Amino acid sequence: MFGLEPSLPAKKALNIFKENKYSKIVELGAGLGRDSIYFGKNSINVTAVDYSENGIKVINEKIKKENLTSSISTLKFDIREDLPFESNSVDACYSHMLYCMALTQKDLDKLNSEIHRILKPGGMNIYTVRNTDDGDYKKGIHRGEDLYEIDGFIIHFFSKDKILNLTNGFKNLSIDYFEEGSFPRKLYFICNKKNWKIILNFYIFSYTLELIKDLDQQIFLSLLLF
């Protein structure tokens, strides 16, 4: 679908995984597996998720052929449902051009919160999207929000504001512009880190509020922590 070689974002993501000593990741919307196979070959333990039966079949064949059964597993699954992983169990989630599929803002908010739930504290969500500079933006049939249908295929286009509004519980580390293919598609590479400080501060805050009865001191504590 998008070539056999690993994508540019996968190469960039692998460096981030290595720098942060991440070894257990989930790829969402893995397609025909070009990036999952690359991660698996580079000693990353991957679960490749996609709702396409054919996609999962192709990835399974590649895993067998490349002898990667110990590092890659697959899951046929619709990511609009609750993700079937334990809370705080995954080092990183990675997706290349999944967020910009036919997913509404409501779907994306839910996906983001599910990714936040399954990531370990300090874990990362790395994803790419087609952006509003793309030549296809506002072409074809408008399907609500920033979704446009072109040749029967719905694409959700992202501005930087939309990306920054989708960071609930995360700290945005970067939004990098890049291009892919001969058209070329114009995309952003986004890196969001699960904000363990907010979670920790919330617990400290709740606990300390129980102890402090003075309103001024409560306000001071709120300003200090958030």
Ligand SMILES: C[S@@+](CC[C@H](N)C(=O)[O-])C[C@H]1O[C@@H](n2cnc3c(N)ncnc32)[C@H](O)[C@@H]1O
């Ligand atoms: C644009 S393709 C990118 C594939 C792959 N990441 C790559 O770069 O080669 C998007 C992928 O997301 C999958 N996808 C779209 N919506 C999905 C959903 N709701 N649940 C699971 N997978 C989905 C599609 O089946 C497709 O394989």
